[in-house]
Amino acid sequence: MKERSIRKPFILLFVVGIVLFSMMIGSGLLVPNASAATTGNPILPGNQADPSIKIFEGRYWIYPSGFDNNRFHAWSSTDLSHWVDEGVILDVGSQVSWADTRAWAPDMVYRNGKYYFYFAADVQIGVAVCDSPKGPCTDTGKPLVPAGLSGVESIDPMVFIDDDGQAYLYYGGSAGQGKMGIYRLNGDMVSLNGGQIVQTPLNFTEASWVHKRNGVYYLSYSNGCYCDSSYNVQYATSSSPLGPWTHRGTILSSNDVYKGPGHHAFLRYPGSDDWYIVYHRYENNDFSQRKVAIDRMFYGANGTIQPVTMTSQGVETRPLRTSLTTNVFQSIQVTTPGFTDNFIRHRDGLGVTTVMNASSPLLDKQDATFKIVPGLADAGCYSFESKNYPGHYLRHSSYRIHLDAPDGSRLFALDATFCAQRGLSGSGISFLSYNYPDRYIRHINGELWIASNSGLYSWDNPASYTPDVTWALVSPWAP
Known part of the structure; x- marks a missing residue:
């Protein structure tokens, strides 16, 4: 009798718990496909495409079409999972003199200390100049590409900047x-260099x-x-950004659950060969709203892109930032x-790595000691202040690391700010440039640079890249 009296309340509580859990899922308070370790799909709410x-600036950013009364929004995340609507980045209706409607398919790039927001409106392509990834943005006052030149529809702009610095607009x-x-x-x-190039890649529609x-x-x-469900993503390859293009196959196509996947973008996690595809799709045979999803994409040994498997769980949460004591x-x-007997220090105004030990001169020990402070451009990241020269910070200029005093400019603050991540070697810390998001602080022949693993220089690609951008924070040589 005593055992039965214990089990009845337990069973009742269990049933009530199941009912409440089901109600929470139905109300949207819980997302059943998401967990602490994955992003879940879709990753943005509502009708987004x-x-x-x-x-x-140490964050992921997504820029979708402007379905909010032709207003473009910026969305940001530090981990691919938790997305914040950063507000309206550009209102076509009130901020663009040459267009009012059909605000579609933007792209954003960083250069010259500014952000450039390319967008389609009224079937023309414009560009606005922005102070930050979330604006404010100012339209240039005229279309960059007017409607219908050579029969090419002026929508879906995308800008690619090659390793030699040349930028290309595709649309x-x-x-x-x-x-x-x-x-x-x-x-x-914000201006075009040369004439229009028109191409007809096999099976090209848009985007x-x-x-x-x-x-x-x-x-x-x-x-x-x-x-409809005919929408899909295909690809081609070339040895030049201008083609000719060799068609290679299909990356995304409809299945029994998800229809019409398309209009995508690729993301490479900094310092790795891990790739993601972000795209929109229809779900549950509901063709009234498109949803933004993210999934992994993989390359074959011969460089071909493997067909992407669309999922409900999305991808592993991938933080861009690690917290440090400031x-x-x-x-x-x-x-x-x-x-490992080498440490970062400054010498004659340049960042270097040198051997340090207990018998090193006091001045060397002071030069190898830094105060880690909240980032000059973003308190969520970090700057490194010299102990020997208070008010002077490590910053990069032309990719080389220097020790300089701030000049009051926004550019200096950006160049002196680095976001901390778990070390690319699997332990320790790596420091990602705040305004060059594919470059980390790296030592090369005793010098300090910000470097990628896919750049112009011969030392960008060696197998030592991963350990060379991984550091350990230890007790200061000069407390």
Whole structure:
């Protein structure tokens, strides 16, 4: 009798718990496909489409079409999972003199200390100049590409900046009957350099996206009608950003659950060869709203892109930031095997790595000691203040690390701010440049640079890249 009296309340509580859990799922308070370890899909709420994804200032950013009364919004995240609506980045109706409606498919790039927001409105392509990834943005006052040149529909702009610094604008849509337009951009990013290039990639409909991997240029694009399950993503490759393009196959296509996946963007996690695809799709045979989703994408050994498996769980949560203790002095140790007796220090105004030990001169020990402070451009990241020269900070200029005093400019604050991540070697810390999101602080032949693993220089690609951008924070040489 006693055992039964215990079990009845337990069973009742269990049933009540199941009912409450089901009610919470139905109300949207819980997302059943998401967990602490995954993003879940979709990753943005409501009717969202045409996503461009980038990394700026230590955050992921998504820019979708402007379905909020032709107002474009910026969404940010530090981990791919928790997204914040940062508000309206550009209101076509009130901020653009040459267009009012059909605000579609934007893209954002960083250059010259500014952000450049490319967008389609009234079937023309414009560009606005922004102070930050979330604005404010100011339209240039006229279309960059007017409607219908050479029969190419002026929608879906995407900008790719090659390793040599040349920027290319790709665009084109379904009304262009398979035509894609390309322009070179001038260094100011708001004017065109040379004439229009018109191409007809096999099965091209709209939504160009260009990226580069291992010296190969990948052009991917949507095929079919955005309005139904025929929509899909295909791709081609070339040895040049201008083609000619060799068609390679399909990346995304409808299945029994998700229909019409397309208008995508690719993201490479900094310092790795891990790639993601962000795209929109219809779910549960509901063709009234498109949803933004994210999934992993993989390359074959021969460089081909494997067909993407669409999921409900999304991808692993991937933080861009790690928390450090601030306003304390520490020294920064090399972790590359065979060089762990080296530490970051400044010498004659330059960042270097040198051997440090107990018998090192006091001045060297002071030069190898830094106060880790909240980032000059973003308190969520970090800056490194010299112990020996208070008020002077490590910053990069032309990719080389210097020790300088602030000049009061926003650019200095950006160049002196680094976001901390778990070390790319799997332990320790890596420091990502705040305004060059594919470059980390790295030691090269005793010098300090910000470097990527896919850049112009011969030392960007060696196998030592991962340990060379991984550091250990240790007790200061000069407390």
